[in-house]
Amino acid sequence: MNKHWWQEAVVYQVYPRSFQDSNKDGIGDLDGVRQRLDYIKKLGVDVIWLNPIYRSPNDDNGYDISNYQAIMPDFGTMADFDALLKEAHAKGLKIVMDLVVNHTSDEHHWFMESRKSKDNPYRDYYIWQDPVDGHAPNDWKSSFSGSAWQFDDTTGQYYLHLFSKKQPDLNWRNPKVRNSVFDMMSWWLDKGIDGFRMDVINLISKTKEFAPTAEHPVPRQPANGPHVHEYLEEMNQKVLSKYDIMTVGETPGVHPDDALKYAGFNSHELDMVFQFEHMGVDSDKELGKWRPHQWQLTNLKRIMSKWQTELNGKAWNSLYWNNHDQPRVVSRFGNDSPEFRVRSAKMLGAVLHFQQGTPYIYQGEEIGMTNVMNFNSIEDYKDIESRNAYRDLVEQHQVLTNDQMIAALHHSSRDNARTPMQWDDSVNAGFTPEGVDPWIQLNANYDTVNVKAALADPESVFYFYQKMNTLRKQYPIITYGDYTLLDPDDEQTWTYTREFEGQKLTLTANFSKDTITRDYAAAPANTNLILSNYDDDQGSTLRPYEVKVYLTK
Known part of the structure; x- marks a missing residue:
């Protein structure tokens, strides 16, 4: 396997609107990101992925772009971007941009x-x-x-328009469209950016037959269309292959065999993809995330282990729990109560980061930020998806009651990830000054869950994530080791091994608040405990949300 820098990197995702306001208007901006580069560097990551910062009417928080080569005024100017890029590079941090080319704004x-x-x-x-x-x-x-x-x-x-009516889909069959997009990508890469995260990139190829016929039934979801690989190979040939960059495609509706086509080591398309199978374990078949149900650990393990084994040696995994479109993982798959929030956030981080692939940390994940529970009306939500779903399911069709929908939003809304970054316990959490209204309300728990408190506590989630990032650079097995799942039918624990060049790593995690006993939780022979979220090792006993990582000596 050829080794690339992006395989050994850790990515930190910044949602600029919610990260840091530098000009006192209640909206995060590029200068705000620049002011926090030392914090990001301290975490031990290598790459910053910026959500869209291009000029936009902001119908879908910047994913409706009206000018790909201008900066949204809310975020600053092109000079501000240039300053951010220069300073990030000076600190050894790379910048990856969001590429949104399935659609534009209707104001483009x-x-x-x-x-x-x-x-x-x-x-x-x-x-x-x-x-x-x-x-x-x-x-x-x-x-x-x-x-x-x-x-x-x-x-x-x-x-x-597969998304908002203000987001018309581009016609990728037209070579002029493709060349216009490729020219724009080259323009940014020539500026010195380090790659692209490509929004819903597997939707760009649509069938030519839109009206259903017996010969051409219309697919329900236009993903993985008939010419998508031709378009991405052309993109790679004309643009991507000319630069030493990182590319990751957001690809809803893919399975491992699809991923091998998009991101196989010999595919000449992308470096890796974001898959969504594990993000659906708590969704309803009919209403999706708007009727969340109890998830099963066995199902989560099965899905993620499948991706580990089926891509091994053939393509590269992206590893994520959170992003700007997903609820906070400690509330979703962990326990966000004051008693267990820190412990379970660490456990979840370790389970993800010790798998094979490039890990992504979403802003606030590294301090254990939670879903927001102080939004009690649809008026508190800003996200177009959430507001449209409320109008559709509650007001128009009465599929759900108001209370049911608010509960679903508490669990699933994209706004859970978009509340402002919690820097300290001052008014507005240090995101924007007192007296300024932030663009969206803060999560009410910022007085206790914040960066200032995390940096002052050597046992915080932040330092646990920092330690994982240090270990990744210290032990190649964490990046490259082969993955094997143990005890797939256990509904309380997730245990797997990694093997590489004669070394073996074993991770065991307790996903429950019970104290349990498992023989394989005890230290294997001739190993060291290199990471745990408890101070001592009690052998085969696993305490609530305990995780242990052993490595052969």
Whole structure:
């Protein structure tokens, strides 16, 4: 296996709007990120992934881009970005940008031209279709509720939007679209950025037959379309292969065999993908995350272990619990009570970081930030997905009651990840000054869960994550070792081994608040305990949320 720098890296994801406000307007910005670079460096990571900072009307918090080569004024200027990039590089930190090219904003120049007339030069930059019997071309649904087709009076056709109606999908069949995107990517890479995280990149290829026929039934979800690999190979050939960078594709609806096509070591497309199978273990078949149900550890282990073994030696895993679209992991798969929050946050971190792949830490994960429980009305939520789902499921169709939906939002809303970073216990948690209203409310527990408290406590989640990052650089087995799951049917513990060049690592984790006994929790022969979230080792006894990592001497 050829080794690449991104395999040995740890990535820290920054959601700029919620990270640090430097100009006292209640919105995080690029100068705020720059002010916190020493903190990020102290954690021991190598790469910062920035969520979109491009010019945008902000219908979907920056994922609706109106100008790919300008900075959203909320976040600052291009000079601010250049200063951030320069200072990050000086500190040995790389910067990866979010690439959002399945769709643009409806306020992008391309779309504003495209909708003017059917013969406009930009018409074919987007996907336009005639009505079918007076209705939308097919029954595709937007990820943000409702139809994926929007009728436009100007020309009497529908345009496709798999997300908000203000996010029209680009037509990747048009080579002019592809070349425009590739030119833009090269422009950023020539600036010196270190790679791209590619938003829903496996949705860019759509079927040509939108109206269903016997020969061409319409797929329910246009993922992994007929030409997606051609487009990504072309992107790699014309752009990516010319730079020493890192690429990760967000790819909903993929399985390991798909990942081998996108990110196999010989695929010449991407370096790795984000898969979502493990993010669905607590979702309902009908209503998805809006009717969450009890998850099973055996199911979570089965899914993640499958990805470990099926990609081993053939492709590279991305490892994540959290991001800007997912609830906080300590509330989801751990225990966010004051008694167990720190212990279970450490346990979850270790279970993830000692698997094979590149780990991603989402801002606040390293201090054990939790889901927000002080949002008790839909008016408290800012996220378009959450608000549209409430309108659809509660107000329009009465599928859920208000109380049921608020409970679901507490569990699943993307806003759980988007409340401001909790820096200290002052008013507004040090995110923005007292007297300034943050763009979204803070989580009420910032007075106890914050960076200042974490840095003052040698037993905090922060220093545990820092130790994991140090160990990764010390022991190649953590990066490259082969993974084997032990006792897959145990509903309370997750135990696996890693083996590399004659060394063996064993991790055992208790996912329950019970004290239990397992023979394999005792130290294997000729090993050292290199990490634990308790001060002592009680052999085969596993205390609540205990994790132990042993390495052969």
